[in-house]
Amino acid sequence: MTDSAVPTPSPFDTAAAPLPTSWHAMPHEEVAARLGVSLDGLSEDEARQRLAEHGPNALPEPPRPSPIRRFLAQFNSALIYFLLAGAAAAFALGHVVDAVVIIAVVMVNAVVGFLQEGRAEQALRAIRNMISPHAAVIRGRQRISVHARDLVPGDLVLLEAGDRVPADTRLLRARGMLIDESILTGESVAASKREEPAAADAALGDRHSMAFSGTTVAAGQGAGIVVSTGSHTEIGRIGRLIAEVEPLATPLLRQIDNFARRFTWAAILAAGALFVFAVAVRGYGWTEALIAVVALAVGVVPEGLPAVITITLAIGVRRMARLNAVIRRLPAVETLGATSVICSDKTGTLTRNEMTVRRVVLPETDATEAIEVSGAGYEPVGTLSWANSGDPSAAAEALARCGLLCNDAHLHARDGVWRAEGDPMEGALVAFAAKAGLSPAVERGDWRRLDEIPFDAAYRFMASLHRGPQEEIAVFVKGAPEAVLAMCALSASQRERWGEAIAGVAAEGERLLGFAMKTLDAAPDRLTFDNVAGGFSFLGLAGFIDPPRPEAIAAIAECRSAGIGVKMVTGDHGLTAGAIARQLGLAREPVVVTGAEVDAVSDAELVELAGRTSVFARTSPENKLRIVRALQSTGAVVAMTGDGVNDAPSLRQADVGIAMGVKGTEAAKEAAEVVLLDDNFASIVAAVTQGRTVYDNIRKMIAWTLPTNGGEVLSVIGAIAFGFTMPMSAAQILWINLATSITLGLALAFEPTEPGIMNRPPRRADGGLVTRFMLWRIVLVSVLFMLATAAMFTLSLARGQGIEMARTIVVNTIVVMEIFYLFSVRFMHMSSITWRGALGTPAVLAALVAVVAGQFAFTYLPPMQHMFGTRPVALLDGVMIVGVGVLLMLLLEAEKALVRRFRLFDPEDL
Incomplete structure (x- = not known):
């Protein structure tokens, strides 16, 4: 973008022309023109005017009921009325101990309910806290730091690795920029960003020209124009969804309330009839008849039942805590036991949230003869096997070395658990190299890196220049298969064959990287695009997958025997989600539906669609909310798992919201009734078992x-x-x-x-x-x-x-x-x-x-x-x-x- 390319019209008037919503699909020149901004940035006067017009870049505080009203609302129950009437009768007849016990039970229940109120406000407060407190902006040609609350549409924002994006921003420049959008999309891999427009109908996770409020810059740097602030951002829209969701009574509370109403009327009618019968038929005196009715009342009132139910739920809370499920609201213990459908996130819940090289396709093989790689996660333990004769490790050595050297990740074992420092896919390549028999420390020592071209979404590859142990000079490249193939000298038939191999591996839901290398006669001073323009030898493809948790497979089978349906609701791509669903055993041929398809059907049609669908992919917060409501409309008791801000509305709507304790956001935890300490689907099933026990x-x-x-x-x-x-x-x-x-x-x-x-x-x-x-x-x-x-x-x-x-x-x-x-x-x-x-x-x-x-x-x-x-x-x-x-x-x-x-x-x- 240049100064001359950006016109500077008068500031727009939002009252006359509503803000467009497809910023991601506009050229940035048009965005700048609509917002009336140049590379000089807004003036301070213009910023103040727009702040007065649009309000602060913060989510509005919701109205809160007074503490007195919230406390008194706890007594609005037929069972409570019945217990209070029993207490009054006991006092009147001299049964002071019984009356005190009943009143104590009522007060304990009221206090517990009072403390558990206001979860919507807590969820909104957690979302508000996710907005970055300060932002670097250009105003009046000067770079300054302003409070995030003072950002306005039209501000030029500068973003660097580690920054939290302060407002929804249309990117003008993106250099090697990766943004962790998992709180909004559920994607486990950071999204690459570039400045050219995205498709108008692109899903939220595919809007590569946007940086959204509350997300985190994982790598690179960039700049952009603020297009939405406060409640108009994506995160603000989710906040409005949370506020609109009405909390549902749990099955147990509904049953207790119905039972209490019927029990109350039955007790009143029985006592009245007995009193009339004793006086009118049996000739009892008023005092004798009253004593008889008191005896009846004392006998019929289960005064200890509410307290014992509360204690039972509390015992369930303690047992579930030992199973890594923390209960934030007592009735959720029992509701888990009534669950008939579990809508589960994929990444980290059903899968390990650790990328793993699953297969390798070499030039001398095809996709059906790929090398299969065992092992899971980042632990460098596993074997390579294939149908061909010969040593697969030796055959894959060149590709493994390329993936190891053109790589910035490192593996470390902490407390017996292997973790990747750096990009998850690069960490998987380090583990794969070790499985192929290479020592990462030795190889990196022998092949000294001289220079590199970092990965950038614009060209979709990374290249590194190395001097080998025999003083040879080599350039290694890894990246999107299409981009890497374009650098290689291949015939038309070879390109067609690799195209088929890429399609075959991608159909299995795996993420793909291509690898190539070439040798140079002498080391250049710098590695430039001219050095990587062509002449590479294609080394092959690697397919990556986030493998299912073994315990999740067993847990899903247990759900099936218990009559509980399991549906995957994820922000990931449909092919990837469908492949994982087959491995998990969700269904023999899982039906995969995308968020766009959910948007295209009515609420009535969604009921039937949700019932037969196993996997919902590329879903938005609105999609998740509609899916939960559609399932609930059939009488199902729905448990919903989630970890991001985008999950908060559906967590609150579900009968049981289950948030992830390890990778979950505070907004998700505040909106949920249950928090998993290990983010493991098997813990959900264990908690369901305890819920049924309760x-x-x-x-x-x-x-x-x-x-x-x-x-x-x-x-x-x-x-x-x-x-x-x-x-x-x-x-x-x-x-x-x-x-x-x-x-x-x-x-x-x-x-x-x-x-x-x-x-x-x-x-x-x-x-x-x-x-x-x-x-x-x-x-x-x-x-x-x-x-x-x-x-x-x-x-x-x-x-x-x-x-x-x-x-x-x-x-x-x-x-x-x-x-x-x-x-x-x-x-x-x-x-x-x-x-x-x-x-x-x-x-x-x-x-x-x-x-x-x-x-x-x-x-x-x-x-x-x-x-x-x-x-x-x-x-x-x-x-x-x-x-x-x-x-x-x-x-x-x-x-x-x-x-x-x-x-x-x-x-x-x-």
């Missing part, structure tokens, strides 16, 4: 709590209905609930994973918290508890033991039945009469000891006898009580076997 344990607690409470309630209702004496006092019911829920109920939170948990299909997202099987089990166990209670109470009275003794026997019978029922409910999908079932877990055994000790105190300690009106139980009565518990467990295990044997319920209802 939900299993919550269901076990509900299946244990509701029937035991139901047995107490039916006993009270039966006594009133038949005019019997109450078998328990309200205080005794309260004792049972408090003593067992914080011991036996809590023990279920620590249950390990049941065998075969990942062989079950995902549960329905719209399913209820109480399935048909659980409802049947609640009714059955409640009736059995009621019958046993009535039988023991009647038998005790018939033996003339008195009301106090009869009630003491009833309370102990219920507690013993709860203990045996606990051992039965520990295994919902298999028999509990096994050594594993009998031995229990440390938590179960500790709870058993605590409950037995509590019951002995309840029955035999004088202060407890005075408080609860109990009497000491004789040995024979104690044996009878334990016998009732054993009989209950045998009946329930028989019922469990019949259900499994005759498939009386659908699998998802179990």
Whole structure:
């Protein structure tokens, strides 16, 4: 660009002419003309005027609700209303301990919810912090440093390696410029930049004439014109998407809310009907009827359930942390277990994020006879093999030496892990040279580098000049195969053959480099383009791939057995993504759809397309958001992984957003519920297994709590209905609930994973918290508890033991039945009469000891006898009580076997 080539019209008026959006497709002269800027840069007065017009180069602060409103919003739940009403009733009737426990549970839940609010604001704040604080600009012919907030459209920005791009910039000059755009595109390799216009319909990752705000200059230098600032940049557009996404309630929270509403109305109607029946039919006095209703309320309210659910989720958080999955929001633990579709990024999650030379094609072979290279990552360990006779290492030596010498990367082993310092593909070439039998240190020492032409996107190759061990002079070249072939003396048939080889290797999704060399009679003073104009001997091609993680392949197979769909959503090219998908086993013939194809279909059409597609390639943030919503519209529970700013909107939209902890941006982590410490897909599947375990344990607690409470309630209702004496006092019911829920109920939170948990299909997202099987089990166990209670109470009275003794026997019978029922409910999908079932877990055994000790105190300690009106139980009565518990467990295990044997319920209802 020259001064004379840039007209200097008056500054544009954005009110009259909206900013164009295809800056990447315009010649830079047109860009400069539209923005009214020359190589002199803007004047200070013009910069101030434009700053007032466009505002600061920063993302706007979103409105925040007041802390009081956020805190009060935590109480807007039917379950909370029900618990508060129960607390008020308990206070009114003198049950202070019960009321305090309920209120404490409500307050803990409110505080946890309050602290977890505002994730959208945190994500936006993280994105705002990614904008560079200062920028080098040309203003009034002077190079100055200005705060990034003060940049305006039309500013001339200078960029160097290591700089963070401060605003969306149309490049005027790019010299060896590579920009890491992974936060926007997901590409693992830095994008090369050049100043000529890109195609108007180019995807974001192919806009080689643009530098985007928040990305990092990895190499080279350049200059450009700022075309968009603040919320008008690509990163700002993503910020607006995040703000527009409404957070979804998790399946568990939806189920608990539905259950609480129904449970509340059922309890109110039952209490009212019981009160009316007691007064109008049975002739109870108002006080007696009220006491009966209080006993019913105390028995029916599962006051410990919310706290135990919270503790269960917290235990899941701790277990998942050991599996390298950090949970930022408690309900996400359970939501992982409900996941039916995982949309995963490719680079670093399904793959190693380490380039590897996979195959080499030499002049004397074709693509079908390529040398195959084993090993993965940068570890210089592997072998070369091919179908031809002869030593493949010797055949590939010239190419390996070229790739090693025309190379600036180095390999280092740190803590047993090999890493590349420099370009990933150059690091892979160093590892390949070692596999081919060359010593990088020896070769680089013998072949001293005299000069080089660094890689530049304009000519797409790198060249280096060397003096060999025999004083020979050689020029080595590596780069895009087409560019390298153009330097070589080849016949038309040879060029056609290499063209076919290039197409064949590229079809496998591999990135390609070509290699060539030539010898010179004498070393020139400098290596110039004249030195590399032609006369090279073509050495061959190398195909690179970011290999799949072996554990990811196994994890995907496990997902398939668990009925969980896995879809790759990546910014990479379709061919590359499709090749990796086949190696991972996503599908036998994976369907690959590009972001442009997603843009071309309606939301309704995308639902069908998303369902049958295995790989989404070259996707934009809007594409990812639409894909997640399309899958959710079918009832799927979607987990979405991501690491870049471009992933933040879809992470927030997904039922479970999973951010990468190693290479993930802060914006992605703030928008997600889960952060992976090792960026490994296998850790996601392990977390899903734990999520299913957590939900299993919550269901076990509900299946244990509701029937035991139901047995107490039916006993009270039966006594009133038949005019019997109450078998328990309200205080005794309260004792049972408090003593067992914080011991036996809590023990279920620590249950390990049941065998075969990942062989079950995902549960329905719209399913209820109480399935048909659980409802049947609640009714059955409640009736059995009621019958046993009535039988023991009647038998005790018939033996003339008195009301106090009869009630003491009833309370102990219920507690013993709860203990045996606990051992039965520990295994919902298999028999509990096994050594594993009998031995229990440390938590179960500790709870058993605590409950037995509590019951002995309840029955035999004088202060407890005075408080609860109990009497000491004789040995024979104690044996009878334990016998009732054993009989209950045998009946329930028989019922469990019949259900499994005759498939009386659908699998998802179990």
